[in-house]
Amino acid sequence: MKYDKKVFIKLFLSTFQLSACTFGGGFVIIPLMRKKFVEELHWIEEQEMIDLTAIAQSSPGAIAVNASILVGYHVAGVIGALVTVLGTVLPPLMIISVISFFYTAFRDNVIVDMAMTGMLAGVAAVICDVVITMGKSVFQKKRILPVAVLAASFTAVRFWAVNIILVILVCAVIGAIDTMYQSKRGGAAL
Amino acid sequence: MIYLELLWSFFQIGLFSIGGGYAAMPLIQDQVVDIHSWLTMAQFADIMTIAEMTPGPIAINSATFVGIQVAGIPGAVVATIGCVLPSCFIVMTLAYIYYRFRELKMVQGILAGLRPAVIAMIASAGISLVIMSFYGEKNLPVDLSGIxxxxxxxxxxxxxxxxxxxxxxxxxxxxxxxxxxxxxxxx
Incomplete structure (x- = not known):
C-alpha cells in the first residue's frame, strides 16, 4: 500500500511530541494518545484505543513504545510503525544523551525538582481524567458483568498485586464465555 | 564486541520486561550492574532517578544512558535499538492479528471482556500516582497529615x-x- 508522505510526517511529529511529554512513564502515554489520535485526528476509535492499550500492556517492552507501534501500524502499516517507534524513542534518546554529561547537577537541581513535583500532580490529574472518561463507557452499558469485571480486576491489581497478564487472560476467558452464553440465548453480547 | 553486547543485553531487557516501567528495573540492574558491570550500583540509582524525572520509558532512558557511558552516542543508539526490537516484532504481529480478526464475534466478546480490566489497571496506576504526588511515597502512609x-x-x-x-x-x-x-x- 502507498501512503501520503504527509501521513508519515504527521505520525512522526505526533509521536515525537507525545513522547517528549510522557513524564511519569507507562500509562501516561494513553491519555495523550487518546487526545491526539481519537479526539483530534480521528484516526482511532474510542473502543479501539482501549483494545490497543490492552495489547500494549500485555506485550513485552515499554507501553509507550508498544502503543505507538500499534498506532503507526494501524494508520500506515509496517513503515508507519517504524516511523512512530522512531518518533517515540528519539526524545528520550536526545534528552538523556544531553543530560548524561551533567546528570549529577541535573539530579540535584532545585528548580528541576520543583517542576517535577508540580508535573507529577498534573500527570496524576491527567490519568484520573482519562479513567473517568473511559470508565463511563463501562457503566453506560447498563450490564452488571462489565462493572463486576472492572471492580474485580481493580481489586486484584490494586490490593492483591495479582500479575497483570493473569488478569488479562482471566478477563479474556470471561469475555469468551459470556459471548458463547449470549449467542446461545440469542441476545446481544457485552 | 561492545556494540553487540549492548544490543543483546537490551534486547533481553526489552523482551522480558512485561508490564512496563518498574517491571523493567530489576532486569536492567541484572544486565547492567550485575552481569556486565557497566554501571556501579550508585550510578544505576542515579539513572533510575533521572529516568523518572525525564520523559520517556525507563528502559529507553537507561539504554541511552548506559550506551553513552560504555560506547558513546553510537552505543546509545545500539542499546536503544536492542531495547525496542522485541516490541517491534511481537507487537506488530499482534496488531496484524487484531486488525485481521477483530470483526469476529468471538474476538469482539473477548475484547469486550478485556476493556473493563484495562480501565481498572489504568485506574490503579492513577491512584498510585495520586498517592505518590500527595505523599511522596508509593503507599498511603499511616499518618495522613503529611500531605x-x-x-x-x-x-x-x-x-x-x-x-x-x-x-x-x-x-x-x-x-x-x-x-x-x-x-x-x-x-
Whole structure:
C-alpha cells in the first residue's frame, strides 16, 4: 500500500511530541494518545484505543513504545510503525544523551525538582481524567458483568498485586464465555 | 564486541520486561550492574532517578544512558535499538492479528471482556500516582497529615481544567510543572 508522505510526517511529529511529554512513564502515554489520535485526528476509535492499550500492556517492552507501534501500524502499516517507534524513542534518546554529561547537577537541581513535583500532580490529574472518561463507557452499558469485571480486576491489581497478564487472560476467558452464553440465548453480547 | 553486547543485553531487557516501567528495573540492574558491570550500583540509582524525572520509558532512558557511558552516542543508539526490537516484532504481529480478526464475534466478546480490566489497571496506576504526588511515597502512609498541599492544589486545578474545558493534557502537564516552580519559589 502507498501512503501520503504527509501521513508519515504527521505520525512522526505526533509521536515525537507525545513522547517528549510522557513524564511519569507507562500509562501516561494513553491519555495523550487518546487526545491526539481519537479526539483530534480521528484516526482511532474510542473502543479501539482501549483494545490497543490492552495489547500494549500485555506485550513485552515499554507501553509507550508498544502503543505507538500499534498506532503507526494501524494508520500506515509496517513503515508507519517504524516511523512512530522512531518518533517515540528519539526524545528520550536526545534528552538523556544531553543530560548524561551533567546528570549529577541535573539530579540535584532545585528548580528541576520543583517542576517535577508540580508535573507529577498534573500527570496524576491527567490519568484520573482519562479513567473517568473511559470508565463511563463501562457503566453506560447498563450490564452488571462489565462493572463486576472492572471492580474485580481493580481489586486484584490494586490490593492483591495479582500479575497483570493473569488478569488479562482471566478477563479474556470471561469475555469468551459470556459471548458463547449470549449467542446461545440469542441476545446481544457485552 | 561492545556494540553487540549492548544490543543483546537490551534486547533481553526489552523482551522480558512485561508490564512496563518498574517491571523493567530489576532486569536492567541484572544486565547492567550485575552481569556486565557497566554501571556501579550508585550510578544505576542515579539513572533510575533521572529516568523518572525525564520523559520517556525507563528502559529507553537507561539504554541511552548506559550506551553513552560504555560506547558513546553510537552505543546509545545500539542499546536503544536492542531495547525496542522485541516490541517491534511481537507487537506488530499482534496488531496484524487484531486488525485481521477483530470483526469476529468471538474476538469482539473477548475484547469486550478485556476493556473493563484495562480501565481498572489504568485506574490503579492513577491512584498510585495520586498517592505518590500527595505523599511522596508509593503507599498511603499511616499518618495522613503529611500531605503536600501544593501538589493537592495543582492536582485539583489540573483536574478541573481537564474535565471542564477538555484542555490538551500536554499543556496541563507543562502548566503543572510551571506552577510547581512558581509556588515552591514563593513558599
Amino acid at each position: 503536600n498541599v501544593v501538589s493537592v492544589i495543582i492536582f485539583a486545578v489540573s483536574f478541573l481544567v481537564l474535565r471542564r474545558w477538555k484542555v490538551n493534557p500536554v499543556y496541563v502537564m507543562l502548566g503543572a510543572g510551571a506552577a510547581g516552580v512558581l509556588m515552591y519559589s514563593v513558599i
